[in-house]
Amino acid sequence: MPIKQNAKKYMRASKKRAAQNTKIKKTFRAAVKKVKELAAASKTDEAKKVFPAAQKALDKAAKSGVINKNAAARKKSRLVKIIKASTAK
Numbered sequence: 001m002p003i004k005q006n007a008k009k010y011m012r013a014s015k016k017r018a019a020q021n022t023k024i025k026k027t028f029r030a031a032v033k034k035v036k037e038l039a040a041a042s043k044t045d046e047a048k049k050v051f052p053a054a055q056k057a058l059d060k061a062a063k064s065g066v067i068n069k070n071a072a073a074r075k076k077s078r079l080v081k082i083i084k085a086s087t088a089k
Contacts, residue, residue: 024066028057035079039086047083054079 002008031054038047055076062072 021064021066024057024061024064028054028061028067031057032075032079036082039082042086042089044083044087047086051079051083 002011031050035047035050035054038044038050058067058072058075061067062069
């Protein structure tokens with residue numbers, strides 16, 4: 001346990017930040033997973049409707065620094081690719 005006051009404050013702040021980051025990660029991972037599941041089940045129209053929510057979650061994660069902006073762009077690109085592939089089936 002930290003002894004100094006500023007070390008205690010840092011510990012509290014880092015716990016709070018970790019909780020926020022975890023929430024953001026769960027949100028975008030769940031959204032991405034839902035799009036992938038719908039695309040795999042050939043429910044392309046539903047996947048297209050859910051995609052904007054996944055896109056928003058990824059953008060928020062990139063904005064807050066949870067993931068890199070290029071990683072968010074890559075994930076969005078791959079989701080679009082998966083949706084288009086399920087349309088072709």
